[in-house]
Amino acid sequence: MPHLTRFIVVVCLLSGCSIQPWVKPYERDNLADPIMSLDRDPVSTAYISHVHEAREAARGAEGGQGGGCGCN
């Protein structure tokens, strides 16, 4: 059995599929909902970030990409 497992892992890695996604592509209803978006209204988020950053010393690490429908 260990040989088989190793073989499967190597085959998967070679084919580039590595880890099997535990959230299937068709299970992303909730993640694709706009209310779950990292940034639903970019024009507004950017403005508020600017209001804060203009008055604070801290800056950076405010971006974000990801989640969503994972389509294509």
Add this chain to the structure above:
Amino acid sequence: MAAAVAIKISRFAAAALAVALLSMQCASAAVLPEDRADALYHSYSGGGVKISGPSILVQKQLGKHASVNANYYVDSVSSASIDVVTTASAYTEQRVQKSAGVEWLEDDATMTLSYTKSDENDYQANTAHGSFTQEFFGNMTTLTMAYEKGWDVVGKRNDPTYAKDNDRQNFSLGVSQVTTKNLLLNLNWEIIANQGFLNNPYRSARYLDSTAEKGYSYEPEIYPNTHTSNAVALGAHYYLPYRAALHGEYRLYTDTWGIHASHYEIGYTHPWRKQWIFDIKYRFYQQTHADFYSDLFPYESSQNYLARDKELATFSSQDIGFKVTYEFASSPARFIKKSTINFAYDYIHYSYNDFRDLTQNTAAGTEGLYGFSANVLQIFFSVWY
């Protein structure tokens, strides 16, 4: 001496605004951003400062692989802030910022490139930004790398020959992970390095001076000519079963000027019926002062570096905000798929631990600690086509 002290519409923040606009885009890297246009009116009023203006953002897909975007933003400032009223007189000015960018999609990878230019009568900022995003593991993990370069020219009103450089480089890494069907986590790290003339040409530090009428005198600020900072932020978005979302963010910041800062933010999004979405949020921020900061130095030229900029002081701020979005039931034109009207209000209170309110004419160093509140309003229209 003309006083542009007040707002210090942080030059970096100007670029950050554009970067935020152009990089904080669509949810998934494997699809291009939606075609949409937003017209925003923003208004800030607090601490004697009033800033308002428009922000227009347009995004459009071109062909199969590309999406272009452009932003036009204006800050019309009228300022009688604490720094302005204590060292000079109120002023008005305008800052115009324009940016354009392109996003290119190929399979599961996205590349973006953008350029931003900001102009006001005594400051010019130029920023170029590029990023690369790749999805992995069945589109569950998204990795983003970005690089940014800024070239700013610091000027001075009434002195056309005054021109100093402030150059900047940013590098950031971000990873976003679909954790469960209802949970999205992300981690971001960004390092920023500035070099050149890093302070405000109008700003002054103060020192104890028994010979002066008020008991203190002013001297020009002197900043180091380099500044490097590191920030790490962790974010989470959680879907609630009755259709609502919880958002959380925590960020830690540290830099070579001795400042340590952190903030956390929690938010809740609640859709109602088919057409309404309500958001509320609370953000708490705190920071320690820069090594070379002091509200009152003991005597003139007491240190190599001197600053009395309240942005470098020890302070905390709290922001409570809410936003309402209404989606129109019918479309005004055939090519418009969806349209919304939005209203957002934030109340922000700043409390300084070591910056004093010099409008109180008490003995030097005994003035009350400064604090102020700001009302921030946003009204915007969005259309999807």
Add this chain to the structure above:
Amino acid sequence: MQQPKYFLGLLLASVLCFSASAFAATAAPEFSLPGRSGQTVTLSAYRGDVVMINFWASWCKPCRQELPLLEQMYQRYKNLGFTLIGVNVDEDQKNADLILKNIPVSFPIAYDQQDKVSNKYGLEGMPNTVFVDRNGNIRHVHTGYTPGDEQGYDEQIRLLIRE
């Protein structure tokens, strides 16, 4: 008795890892799902026809882009022994129906709310299109959709219709 298990394990691994091509000559998993107007959509009822199964969701932008093109394809080939089944994977059927109201299609729609059929087919992306021949075997799987893919669909359909 371990040998067949090992062989099956290997086959499963290659199937999982090499997606599309691995489905060559595999029988399309049977399903029977609720359809529109209270009817039931059963795959085996279409045996003898070329069946194109398209898995889609209301929240998937490329899926929505694809729908009108799928309708065109259905109209073009339905009288030549071809049918299209749109399997919707929305957790809430109302969201799917809202899309269908704005983008009406005439081919059969099946609602896979519990993702049971999607699971059986081992889909690796959204949208997902499976081409089944007249004998009920999966001949080609296409994951995702970008404008231009419909030409590939056309070729695949014509190939299978001629058999």
